[in-house]
Structure formats: C-alpha cells, structure tokens
Amino acid sequence: MNQIIPNLRQLKCFQAVVELGNFSRAAESLHTSQAGISHAIRDLEELLGARLFDRTTRRVELTEAGRVFAASALPGLAEIEASVRAVRDLVELRMGMVRIAAPPLLAATVLPQLLIEVARVYPDLRLRIEDVGTDMIAPRVRNGLCDLGVGTFSPDEDGVEMQRILHDRMMVFVAPDHPFTAEQDIPWARLARQPIVALTRESNIRLLTEFGFESAGIPLRPHLEVHQIHTALSLVESGAGVAVLPTYAFAALRGRRIAARPLSDPTITRNVSLITARDRASSPATIAVRGMLRQVLRSMVPDTDQQASGGSD
Structure with missing residues (x-):
C-alpha cells in the first residue's frame, strides 16, 4: 500500500487558508500568488481523495474531511516548525549546553573566566563544569558524558581528537x-x-x-x-x-x-590540550566554547615556548 504523505508546502498553504479563511490573504501571508495557493490545495485534495474546503464567493469553510485533517495535521506542523526553530537556535548559539571536564586547578581558575566570557558573548548558552582527576577526563569525553576536556593527556589517547593550546x-x-x-x-x-x-x-x-x-x-x-x-x-x-x-x-x-x-x-x-570525542560531531556551541577556552587559557597561562618567567616578582 502506497503511503500518502503531503509535502511541507501543501501543509503550509492548508494552514494559512484555515487560519485566515481566505485564499488571497493566505497567499499574501506566504508571499505567493493566489493561484499558487489554489494549486497546492487542489494537489493536497487529490492526494487525500477528499475535498477539504467548501468555497463560496464570500467565504471558505472546512469540510468534515478538512476538519479531521486539520485536527491531526496542524499540531504536527507546529511541532515540525518548533523543531526547526530549536535546531536554528542551536546552530546560531541562542541555546544549548556544553559540558566541560577539567582538573581541579583549571576548573577553579580558568573556567570561571570562561563562564564570564561565554555569558557576555552567548548569554543563552549554558556550561556545566566537571572538576575531576586528569585520568577521568578523556574517558568522560570519549563516552559522551562531556563534550570537551582540557588538561594534559597522553599523545596516543584513544578515541579523542586533541588540539594543543600551549x-x-x-x-x-x-x-x-x-x-x-x-x-x-x-x-x-x-x-x-x-x-x-x-x-x-x-x-x-x-x-x-x-x-x-x-x-x-x-x-x-x-x-x-x-x-x-x-x-x-x-x-x-x-x-x-x-x-x-x-x-x-x-x-x-x-x-x-x-x-x-x-x-x-x-x-x-608536556602539552596542555583540548579534547573532543573522535566519533562524535561537535555541536556549534562546543566549537564556539572551545575557541573561547583556548583564548582564555592563553591569556592566563604563559606558553613556555616564550620562556615566560612571570609571577609577582
């Protein structure tokens, strides 16, 4: 039995006519022509095998089939639109959470500064900090419990991508x-x-x-x-x-x-590095936070390539 699946354009046109009660206003809301709306509704009716609207010169009303279809289809369309917005929010860093594993010293000194920077640039992103022993960082990243790890690691650490900071x-x-x-x-x-x-x-x-x-x-x-x-x-x-x-x-x-x-x-x-899981794609939020953490670390810790001898002397 062939599946009957309307396309997204047909559903959007149906939604606009239902909500506005008029083909011309629906066309204006979707920035298309009235003929385009009529064509999409006609194709949808042919696909479903039922008339969805009763059309008169003065008004457009749902048929019984139209009411049944609207009751099921429009909530689903709203969920799809919400899902699209949620993904766009993630991509554009308007939401999301990044879980970072770090040894206690870096968690207590560098990561508070990172929190300040992230809140300034991406106020809707959340960070979760896990201060753990160095030997626990790579396993947590590798197993997906954390998105990002920072510390000193063996060069042949399995299952992680490593980016040297200093x-x-x-x-x-x-x-x-x-x-x-x-x-x-x-x-x-x-x-x-x-x-x-x-x-x-x-x-x-x-x-x-x-x-x-x-x-x-x-x-x-x-x-x-x-x-x-x-x-x-x-x-x-x-x-x-x-x-x-x-x-x-x-x-x-x-x-x-x-x-x-x-x-x-x-x-x-030895190297201080950032690690991510090798077999998992990093989210846009993780990529953004990784870059910011790299900058914060380099601002707070001298790179010994430069033979730093700072302190309060």
Whole structure:
C-alpha cells in the first residue's frame, strides 16, 4: 500500500487558508500568488481523495474531511516548525549546553573566566563544569558524558581528537624575595638543599617531579606534602618552602606574591590540550566554547615556548 504523505508546502498553504479563511490573504501571508495557493490545495485534495474546503464567493469553510485533517495535521506542523526553530537556535548559539571536564586547578581558575566570557558573548548558552582527576577526563569525553576536556593527556589517547593550546613546563615557584628570582632558569640540582613542597603520589605532577630529581641525581625528600596546587602555592607564599609545579599553576597566581622560574637539566615539558570525542560531531556551541577556552587559557597561562618567567616578582 502506497503511503500518502503531503509535502511541507501543501501543509503550509492548508494552514494559512484555515487560519485566515481566505485564499488571497493566505497567499499574501506566504508571499505567493493566489493561484499558487489554489494549486497546492487542489494537489493536497487529490492526494487525500477528499475535498477539504467548501468555497463560496464570500467565504471558505472546512469540510468534515478538512476538519479531521486539520485536527491531526496542524499540531504536527507546529511541532515540525518548533523543531526547526530549536535546531536554528542551536546552530546560531541562542541555546544549548556544553559540558566541560577539567582538573581541579583549571576548573577553579580558568573556567570561571570562561563562564564570564561565554555569558557576555552567548548569554543563552549554558556550561556545566566537571572538576575531576586528569585520568577521568578523556574517558568522560570519549563516552559522551562531556563534550570537551582540557588538561594534559597522553599523545596516543584513544578515541579523542586533541588540539594543543600551549606547552606546559615544570617550574619552581618561590617567594618573591627568594634568591632564585635573580636567575633566568634553575637547574634541578639546585633544589637539593631547598625545602620542597610536593604534591602527593596520587598526582601525575609528583611523578614528573620525581623524574626531575632522579635525572639530576639528587634525592627527593619533601619538606611538606599536599594534595592540591592551591595549598602548595599558599605554603610557598608564606615562606614555608618552594614548590615544583607545571606552568598552568600560573592560572592560580592572581594577586599572590609568588615568582616562578623554569627548571632545566633536564627540561621537562608536556602539552596542555583540548579534547573532543573522535566519533562524535561537535555541536556549534562546543566549537564556539572551545575557541573561547583556548583564548582564555592563553591569556592566563604563559606558553613556555616564550620562556615566560612571570609571577609577582
């Protein structure tokens, strides 16, 4: 049995005649000719095998078949139009939500600035922030639980597309009156007699710190161990010690009296990247937010390609 499916133009013409009760006014509302409206209605009636309107010189009224058809077809047409508007809103960034996974430091420092920028440019977009461990970011993006991830990842991370934002280099963070601030970079071996504020072994940063000390041939004997970069920086600011942290810790330096110098011999670098799922098309909102996040990160964290040695020194 052949399916009987009116086209969208026929339905729009039928809707206009029903709502306006007149073929000429319906033609004006659709910016077409009265003959075009009449032709579309005639084709629709032939398709359905029933007359839809009783026409007189003074008025147009629905037939019984027309009333039955209108009761079912017009709500469906309204749903189609609402669906089209919703998709256009998504494409034109008038609505939508982007879910971002980030490690706690970036979630607490960079993403609030991103929220401000997105609200300014796209006030109807919503962001959902998930502050999770770095090892949880790629799986959440890969499985569709988040649209976008930011952090440091293995180059061969499976199932994600990776976009490098900047180089991240291991640095030593010190109080502004520390002797290290007079130098451009600090060899790892110079840390041998320093009171080290280290992150705990659960952190990937701790692994890089241990590698740096081992490569320099000196033992790592932390003076203090903490879980969070914010805590390490507070201890540095108080003069309790020096901390070995990556460049993106600069994002947490706002207003703090702390200086930082890159560590050398060896130079340990990695990439800070944005990731999206490889097998999922990114929404227009995700693409827009990804570009804005890239700009915010670059404004808040120096790229070590430029040998930044900032801070509040």
